[in-house]
Amino acid sequence: RQQMLEQSVYDVAVERLRHEHEQLEKIQGTTRLTAKPLRAMMWEWHQKLSKRLFDDVSVLIEEEAKNAESPKRVSQEVLLGSFLSLLPPEKLSLIAILELLNLYGANGQEECLKLTRTLLSVGRAVEDEYKAESARKFDIPQAPTYNSGSQPKSSAMFFSPLGYEVLHARRKAARQELEAAESLRAPWSQSIRLKVGSFLIDCLMDEATVMRHAYDKVARKHISEEQPAFSHAYEYIKGHKLGVIRINPAVAERISRDEVEGTIHPRHLPMVAKPKPWLDIEDGGYLASKTQVMRYKDSVEQAVYLREASRHGRLELVYAGLDVLGSTPWQINREVFDVILRVWNSGERFLKIPPAVYDAPEPTMPPGADSDQRAKTTYMKHLREWSQEKGNCHSQRCNVNYKLEIARSALGEKIYFPHNIDFRGRAYPVPPHFNHIGDDLSRGLLKFGETKPLGEAGLRWLKIHVSNLFGFDKASLSERVEFTMQHLDEIYDSAETPLEGRRWWMEADDPWQCLAACMELRAALESPDPLKFESSLPVHQDGTCNGLQHYAALGGDRVG
Numbered sequence: 001r002q003q004m005l006e007q008s009v010y011d012v013a014v015e016r017l018r019h020e021h022e023q024l025e026k027i028q029g030t031t032r033l034t035a036k037p038l039r040a041m042m043w044e045w046h047q048k049l050s051k052r053l054f055d056d057v058s059v060l061i062e063e064e065a066k067n068a069e070s071p072k073r074v075s076q077e078v079l080l081g082s083f084l085s086l087l088p089p090e091k092l093s094l095i096a097i098l099e100l101l102n103l104y105g106a107n108g109q110e111e112c113l114k115l116t117r118t119l120l121s122v123g124r125a126v127e128d129e130y131k132a133e134s135a136r137k138f139d140i141p142q143a144p145t146y147n148s149g150s151q152p153k154s155s156a157m158f159f160s161p162l163g164y165e166v167l168h169a170r171r172k173a174a175r176q177e178l179e180a181a182e183s184l185r186a187p188w189s190q191s192i193r194l195k196v197g198s199f200l201i202d203c204l205m206d207e208a209t210v211m212r213h214a215y216d217k218v219a220r221k222h223i224s225e226e227q228p229a230f231s232h233a234y235e236y237i238k239g240h241k242l243g244v245i246r247i248n249p250a251v252a253e254r255i256s257r258d259e260v261e262g263t264i265h266p267r268h269l270p271m272v273a274k275p276k277p278w279l280d281i282e283d284g285g286y287l288a289s290k291t292q293v294m295r296y297k298d299s300v301e302q303a304v305y306l307r308e309a310s311r312h313g314r315l316e317l318v319y320a321g322l323d324v325l326g327s328t329p330w331q332i333n334r335e336v337f338d339v340i341l342r343v344w345n346s347g348e349r350f351l352k353i354p355p356a357v358y359d360a361p362e363p364t365m366p367p368g369a370d371s372d373q374r375a376k377t378t379y380m381k382h383l384r385e386w387s388q389e390k391g392n393c394h395s396q397r398c399n400v401n402y403k404l405e406i407a408r409s410a411l412g413e414k415i416y417f418p419h420n421i422d423f424r425g426r427a428y429p430v431p432p433h434f435n436h437i438g439d440d441l442s443r444g445l446l447k448f449g450e451t452k453p454l455g456e457a458g459l460r461w462l463k464i465h466v467s468n469l470f471g472f473d474k475a476s477l478s479e480r481v482e483f484t485m486q487h488l489d490e491i492y493d494s495a496e497t498p499l500e501g502r503r504w505w506m507e508a509d510d511p512w513q514c515l516a517a518c519m520e521l522r523a524a525l526e527s528p529d530p531l532k533f534e535s536s537l538p539v540h541q542d543g544t545c546n547g548l549q550h551y552a553a554l555g556g557d558r559v560g
Contacts, residue, residue: 017046045207049207050089060084095122099118100230114244115242119198122196124197127193128289209226212227227248232246268431269434270416274416278293280293281293286430291420291430326417328449329448329449331415335516337408340404351512353396354394443538444511444516448537454530456531462517462520464477464481469513
């Protein structure tokens with residue numbers, strides 16, 4: 001199933017958009033819609049962009065073929081058409097649309113997308129899809145054939161001494177196969193990614209439109225206008241003039257309201273099967289999608305060092321650690337999810353979840369401001385602040401919508417987070433939108449996929465955990481346990497009536513995690529034997545390591 005999700009993502013996306021387009025046409029035959037759903041817009045863009053790319057890429061290839069015969073041609077000139085022809089126009093079209101919407105949905109509080117980052121991301125997505133297709137076509141890499149008795153009989157046996165010996169042999173064999181197909185994994189240059197991304201985004205901005213509707217108070221009639229869905233502009237960001245891509249407000253509104261699960265690439269989602277054990281620096285994690293074992297900003301030097309370290313077998317422990325992290329099962333906390341869904345559907349402001357409609361009144365220009373420069377400057381400042389806060393509110397709601405849709409799609413299932421490392425060696429989950437080291441809402445929605453009896457120590461730590469999450473985390477451990485026991489009445493009220501009760505949990509430093517802990521502690525204490533209660537709630541423990549401790553370690557100080 002996971003392989004199907006990864007390998008047929010664009011095929012599934014096309015079929016889903018086509019199906020919803022057909023359903024929408026049936027609905028429009030019986031009722032009038034004032035605004036099209038997001039996927040209906042995407043289908044129209046896809047249809048127009050596919051045709052445009054088919055024509056333009058064909059013309060580009062013909063022009064490059066003619067120029068190739070010219071004596072004035074530069075030998076090092078990049079033939080863009082040869083890269084754009086690696087994938088069919090229909091797939092290029094979907095990549096451009098999905099990547100742009102994914103970037104906007106995950107863009108946090110920014111109101112627009114930085115142009116260079118967006119073009120590189122689209123170019124890299126085309127590169128990744130081509131290499132994934134090539135790997136599937138040529139079956140690269142695959143595990144070598146083992147003698148009977150030497151290969152683990154199940155994926156669970158990978159995580160054992162024998163399993164890691166076999167994995168080491170697989171890594172060596174995989175490297176040999178990959179070296180024989182170096183052209184398939186040779187990275188594209190940043191220049192190629194930029195040119196590919198620029199070509200696709202230019203075409204998308206020309207073809208993607210959206211119909212805007214408004215009421216003209218002067219003419220007293222409804223008016224409609226077709227506007228570009230995406231536009232290019234310049235903005236000053238931290239003192240630098242940068243190119244940006246702005247999204248039409250009508251499209252932005254649909255992103256914040258509509259279901260977005262079908263628009264997210266599986267490489268941005270948790271997995272429904274155990275991640276593939278790491279075999280090489282680009283072979284592990286997702287089963288079909290390419291993932292780098294280390295995150296770095298296109299540094300040739302770092303790439304060379306990483307490849308050499310892997311070739312000499314110096315990353316075995318790193319691979320093993322990432323395999324263990326990725327094989328840890330998780331699940332969605334259904335009780336917390338139901339509470340968040342009620343809040344979301346209400347459309348009201350709640351904790352850090354912004355309202356569906358921005359509720360702050362727009363500043364009004366004071367009388368006489370036209371002739372009073374100081375008053376006009378003050379008004380314009382307040383208006384800019386209001387507009388920025390409105391944009392931030394919308395972006396935050398898009399972000400929450402992403403998290404909720406991902407959590408909804410995983411309800412009742414065990415999910416996994418493939419991990420990789422940064423240049424310092426710190427491990428992070430690969431899915432960026434929703435994971436267990438995310439914000440308070442993300443962490444509150446997640447529990448371990450397997451349960452274990454609490455025991456006496458576990459029950460004590462669960463009580464400490466409630467105290468820590470509430471903010472009473474500077475006292476001794478015994479005092480924290482006492483704090484929790486003194487607030488059992490509030491904890492029970494929070495767990496049983498989180499929205500209708502006294503809402504004690506909302507006063508916590510990490511309210512959603514605190515609510516999850518309250519529910520878990522109440523369930524444990526209400527069980528026949530709290531020590532035997534099967535718990536799956538993660539309990540955090542802070543493991544600090546400051547500079548003084550590093551000095552002590554370097555000096556061999558056993559006490560320090």
